Amino acid sequence: MRDIVHYISGKSVKGAGTRFGDVFDPNTGKVQARVQLATASDLEAAIESAKAAQPGWAATNPQRRARVMFEFKRLLEANMDELAHLLSSEHGKVIADSKGDIQRGLEVIEFACGIPHLLKGEYTTGAGPGIDVYSMRSPLGIVAGITPFNFPAMIPMWMFGVAIACGNAFILKPSERDPSVPVRLAELMKEAGLPDGVLNVVQGDKEAVDAILDHPDIKAVSFVGSSDIAHYVYQRGVAAGKRVQAMGGAKNHGIVLPDADLDQTVADLVGAAYGSAGERCMALPVVVPVGDKTAEALKEKLLPAIAGLRVGVSTDTDAHYGPVVTAAHKAKIESYIDLGVKEGAELIVDGRGFKLQGHEGGFFVGPTLFDHVKPEMKTYQEEIFGPVLQIARTQSFEEAIALPTKHQYGNGVAIFTRNGEAAREFAARVEVGMVGINVPIPVPVAYHTFGGWKRSAFGDMNQHGPEGVRFYTKVKTVTQRWPSGGAAVDSSFIIPTMK
Numbered sequence: 001m002r003d004i005v006h007y008i009s010g011k012s013v014k015g016a017g018t019r020f021g022d023v024f025d026p027n028t029g030k031v032q033a034r035v036q037l038a039t040a041s042d043l044e045a046a047i048e049s050a051k052a053a054q055p056g057w058a059a060t061n062p063q064r065r066a067r068v069m070f071e072f073k074r075l076l077e078a079n080m081d082e083l084a085h086l087l088s089s090e091h092g093k094v095i096a097d098s099k100g101d102i103q104r105g106l107e108v109i110e111f112a113c114g115i116p117h118l119l120k121g122e123y124t125t126g127a128g129p130g131i132d133v134y135s136m137r138s139p140l141g142i143v144a145g146i147t148p149f150n151f152p153a154m155i156p157m158w159m160f161g162v163a164i165a166c167g168n169a170f171i172l173k174p175s176e177r178d179p180s181v182p183v184r185l186a187e188l189m190k191e192a193g194l195p196d197g198v199l200n201v202v203q204g205d206k207e208a209v210d211a212i213l214d215h216p217d218i219k220a221v222s223f224v225g226s227s228d229i230a231h232y233v234y235q236r237g238v239a240a241g242k243r244v245q246a247m248g249g250a251k252n253h254g255i256v257l258p259d260a261d262l263d264q265t266v267a268d269l270v271g272a273a274y275g276s277a278g279e280r281c282m283a284l285p286v287v288v289p290v291g292d293k294t295a296e297a298l299k300e301k302l303l304p305a306i307a308g309l310r311v312g313v314s315t316d317t318d319a320h321y322g323p324v325v326t327a328a329h330k331a332k333i334e335s336y337i338d339l340g341v342k343e344g345a346e347l348i349v350d351g352r353g354f355k356l357q358g359h360e361g362g363f364f365v366g367p368t369l370f371d372h373v374k375p376e377m378k379t380y381q382e383e384i385f386g387p388v389l390q391i392a393r394t395q396s397f398e399e400a401i402a403l404p405t406k407h408q409y410g411n412g413v414a415i416f417t418r419n420g421e422a423a424r425e426f427a428a429r430v431e432v433g434m435v436g437i438n439v440p441i442p443v444p445v446a447y448h449t450f451g452g453w454k455r456s457a458f459g460d461m462n463q464h465g466p467e468g469v470r471f472y473t474k475v476k477t478v479t480q481r482w483p484s485g486g487a488a489v490d491s492s493f494i495i496p497t498m499k
Contacts, residue, residue: 002033004179006042006203007186009049010196015042021176021205026092026323027313029361035179038204040211043171046200047217050142050169053197058139058167062116065165069113071192076106079188083181087153088314090178092323092363095315097276098153105157107446108464112165118469119166131481137473139167140219140243144212146233147182148225149175149325150279150385156182158450159222160199162468164189171218172201173208177325213237220472222463223247224281226383227409227455234458245459245471249383250281250411250452253404254440255426256289256298257397260416264438266301268416272440273389274309274367277321279329281456282412282434282441286373286380286390288400295393299348299371302389306349306367313359323363324386330363333386337368340379340390346371351387375403383409397422405431411452414440433457 004023006013020034057065076083084098091098121135145159152174160170174182186201202208212218213236220243223233227248237244254272256265272284289295312319324330334352341347351366365387373380373390380390394400404413414436415426423437433452436442444450444465451462461471 001031004033004035004183004203006036006038006046007183007201008046008197009200010190012183013045015039015045017042017204023090023177023179024326024363025089026325026363027359029327029363032089033180035176035203037176038173038202038208038211040207042204043202043208043211043215046171046202047142047215049197049200050171051217053195054139054141054167054169057164057169057195057198060167062119062165065167066113066115068189068193069109069115069161069165072189072194073106073109073113075188075192076102076109083153083184085315086184087178087181088322090180091149091152092314092325093276093279094312094319094322095317097321098314101151102153104443104446105151105154105161108158109161111446111464112161115165115469118466119473121475127479128481130484131479133477133479135475135477137166137469138476140472140474141168142171142218143168143220143222143472144171144173144218146173146209146212146221146223146225147175149177150276150281152178152181153185155224156185158464158468162464163222163472164194164198166469166472168472169198170200171212172199173204173212174201176203176205179203209233210236213242214240216240218242220244221246222471224463230458231455243471245451245461245463246457247281247451247463248456248458249385249409250283250456251286251381251383251407251409252282252284252412252414253286253288253392253407254284255400255404255413255415256287256294257415257417257419257422258291258294259418260294261418262297262301265416266298266305268438268440269302269389270305270309272414274306274321274387277324277365278387279324279385280441282443283385284412284414284440285384285388286392286403288392288394288403290394290397290400292393292395295371295391299391302369303348306369306389309367311354311356311364311366313356313362321387324365325363327363329385330365333365333384333388336379336382336384336386337388340370340373340377343374343377343379345373345377345379345390375406381408401426401430405429408454409452409456410454411456412436412442414438414442
């Protein structure tokens with residue numbers, strides 16, 4: 001059986017750890033590989049490699065660092081098919097979704113290609129008599145990323161693309177459920193010209209996470225995962241003196257006003273709720289029609305659209321989505337469907353017990369639809385992270401705004417309407433970090449920043465874009481005065497006063 005190990009100093013390294021995790025093929029339910037789980041000593045080896053490489057990389061001028069990013073972008077495009085099939089084989093998402101995963105990461109790499117401009121500081125001439133002031137952005141040193149299973153290409157690139165372009169060395173701890181693509185990305189970075197040791201991949205579980213959070217040589221940690229773990233990562237990392245950004249869970253709402261184009265809205269909802277089997281923090285699992293007339297009309301159009309969904313293996317080009325990542329996650333999703341029934345929601349489409357002919361052992365969950373979901377229900381309050389869409393009816397615009405505003409999560413929200421005034425008011429008032437207006441999954445483009453509010457994010461800076469550059473750098477401000485003509489300089493150099 002294939003063993004997936006660490007990537008340190010530009011090569012595959014079998015670490016000291018004796019523990020391994022199973023890597024499944026979600027399409028068949030069978031174990032296809034083992035991944036070695038790191039010890040603290042394995043992390044130490046990666047840190048020593050990073051410490052040796054980072055000063056030279058930081059001293060490399062930004063244009064040359066950008067050239068590595070340009071070449072990495074070219075290699076990503078040239079190897080897109082290979083990467084997508086590898087990703088799908090471990091995650092289960094269909095090939096088209098895997099290519100989208102890679103493409104959205106690639107767009108952050110494109111942003112990082114502009115690092116010479118992004119690192120420019122500020123300059124003020126004549127701030128005082130003969131005094132100029134300027135600032136510069138410097139890399140932090142060694143930084144780390146802890147990434148989830150649902151986007152094994154995109155989220156690592158969101159992190160290491162910007163961090164490395166800024167001159168840092170990066171240690172990536174990917175999900176142990178689908179660990180192969182992150183290693184392949186590191187190999188392509190080396191092929192693009194990145195010096196050995198600047199990007200290391202350490203496989204592992206909580207033991208590796210805790211070692212990263214505690215290690216004094218790691219100056220910043222970026223995390224994406226569930227909210228409880230995000231809160232843990234944030235607290236432990238900050239307590240260890242690190243800069244931390246920790247992105248958590250979500251329960252995104254789609255508000256449907258009576259004037260919405262329902263055909264377009266339904267097409268958007270079906271893709272946003274069921275695409276990638278709902279395993280996206282920016283999925284749209286709650287639809288909020290305003291008024292019972294809107295709700296009934298929406299449901300009437302949703303039912304045939306859901307019936308037309310094709311669930312298949314990840315290589316099925318006609319499939320809308322594939323299996324979920326593990327048997328445990330399949331069981332968790334189905335337990336939420338059980339709970340929804342017990343809580344009194346109306347189960348209209350039941351995805352439990354779905355079997356795909358010829359792949360009966362695969363981790364498949366059929367599309368599921370609930371109606372009359374109430375805010376007090378646990379299935380509404382918590383993130384299901386599966387192909388389950390819930391209808392939560394409201395009777396007014398105010399009630400519709402209140403649902404996402406009062407929810408514990410505040411990652412994304414969307415409104416579907418033809419009314420510009422209503423959309424503008426909604427965007428201004430709703431307490432959520434990312435808003436879509438007739439856009440079901442409002443993930444910002446790479447040169448803006450990604451981040452939610454409330455329990456969806458911990459820390460003061462968001463992912464990628466200008467916020468990413470700020471997160472992975474520190475500012476140094478220089479105040480300078482040069483004496484003229486060799487005249488003596490007053491040694492009592494004091495802060496300028498009103499004199």
